[in-house]
Amino acid sequence: MTTRVIIEADGGSRGNPGPAGFGAVVRREDDGQVLAERSGGLGRATNNFAEYRGLIAGLRAARELGATEAEIRLDSKLVVEQMSGRWKIKHPDLQPLAREATQLVFGFVSANFRWIAREYNKHADRLANEAMDAQERGDEPDPEADRAVNEELFSVGSPAEPAPAEPAPAEPAPAEPAPAESAPAEPARTEPAGERSGSAVRSWTGAVGSPTRLLLLRHGQSALSVDKRYSGRGDVALTELGQRQAHAAAKRLVSTEGVATPDGSAVVLSSPLARARGTAEAVVAATGGELVVHEGLVETDFGFWEGLTFTEASEQYPELHRSWLGDPSVEPPNGESLNTAFERVRGALDGILRDYAGRTVVLVTHVTPIKAVLRTALAAGPELFYRLHLDLASLSAAEFYPDGNASVRLVNDTSHLE
Numbered sequence: 001m002t003t004r005v006i007i008e009a010d011g012g013s014r015g016n017p018g019p020a021g022f023g024a025v026v027r028r029e030d031d032g033q034v035l036a037e038r039s040g041g042l043g044r045a046t047n048n049f050a051e052y053r054g055l056i057a058g059l060r061a062a063r064e065l066g067a068t069e070a071e072i073r074l075d076s077k078l079v080v081e082q083m084s085g086r087w088k089i090k091h092p093d094l095q096p097l098a099r100e101a102t103q104l105v106f107g108f109v110s111a112n113f114r115w116i117a118r119e120y121n122k123h124a125d126r127l128a129n130e131a132m133d134a135q136e137r138g139d140e141p142d143p144e145a146d147r148a149v150n151e152e153l154f155s156v157g158s159p160a161e162p163a164p165a166e167p168a169p170a171e172p173a174p175a176e177p178a179p180a181e182s183a184p185a186e187p188a189r190t191e192p193a194g195e196r197s198g199s200a201v202r203s204w205t206g207a208v209g210s211p212t213r214l215l216l217l218r219h220g221q222s223a224l225s226v227d228k229r230y231s232g233r234g235d236v237a238l239t240e241l242g243q244r245q246a247h248a249a250a251k252r253l254v255s256t257e258g259v260a261t262p263d264g265s266a267v268v269l270s271s272p273l274a275r276a277r278g279t280a281e282a283v284v285a286a287t288g289g290e291l292v293v294h295e296g297l298v299e300t301d302f303g304f305w306e307g308l309t310f311t312e313a314s315e316q317y318p319e320l321h322r323s324w325l326g327d328p329s330v331e332p333p334n335g336e337s338l339n340t341a342f343e344r345v346r347g348a349l350d351g352i353l354r355d356y357a358g359r360t361v362v363l364v365t366h367v368t369p370i371k372a373v374l375r376t377a378l379a380a381g382p383e384l385f386y387r388l389h390l391d392l393a394s395l396s397a398a399e400f401y402p403d404g405n406a407s408v409r410l411v412n413d414t415s416h417l418e
Helices: 047-065 077-083 095-106 122-137 240-255 274-287 310-316 318-324 338-355 367-378 383-387
Strands: 004-013 018-028 034-045 069-074 110-116 195-197 212-218 267-270 290-293 360-365 395-400 406-413
Touching (some): 004 034, 004 122, 018 047, 034 122, 047 069, 047 122, 338 367, 367 383
Parallel strands (some): 069 110, 267 290, 267 360
Antiparallel strands (some): 004 018, 018 034, 395 406
């Protein structure tokens, strides 16, 4: 069963904006056999809008075929750079299309974007122009016309004559001028003539088009943290100071981090425990967002150590406590190891990056989950758990990119509490 395909997509507009259409082709990778075609008219639209619609059509067709891996070839540098996370998507008409494409890409185990010269994207270009021609003639679209290609070839059947390999052009194709809205966030990297490749999209990122920005807020002071007692699954509320810390952090998120949104769409995810929820409620009140409780953000289960001070735990369980301090696989009595907690948080992170791809998300949680996210972003080992300090109501920040890279922007910032 072939599971890897090549997607070629294009879109165009006669007037920009003007009568527009898109085309997409899905090929079997090993022999270039065409498996599916998609095309359609879009009424009046811009080139960029049509190009994104072509991409979405190609991604949908590949997913319908059951493909798990894809190389996505486009002659639009704009779309390749934006979907690879190197250019920002500022135009409001393109942002929802990029989000839709993001969710489709996430359905693949791996995918990468590659820029190709227009001369090597003739099939998709022809489909787009045929769609525009049909639209101008007033032809009614046939909903089954784009499925005329024998899709059974995806798994069985004798291949037809393979598509010719793309020769490397003698000279680099001229770069398309990018519209004003597509100015890159940073200078684009120079790559070999004739192509530009985006890095493979890892299944856990889902942030195609722009990074997913996570603002990691530790809860404010609780009764247990006053005496520096182990505070895991114990459901203790914020103290009066903890409430003030929560409001200060919320003000920081609005004034400095720009989390507040006029439509109330700010994303605030919270651990289910009272000290985190109390902190998150202050953030929601300040940002106008909606509180979403996420079980995966709960603190480590410290078992019988819950409520004990460091000294009390070390005296009551000397050997076990000593081992736990240096070995993340060791479990507190009737509790959860740091390795287990890390994997749990990693699973939660996978879902968050998928569900909120390309957005800014506030996570109101605890020490271990925040360290787990930062450890993931840094590609660090378990030593990070023992070497990183996080204060109450501190703010950290990490961005996760579609090529599997990440950037830690902030760690343990408490300037809003001073």
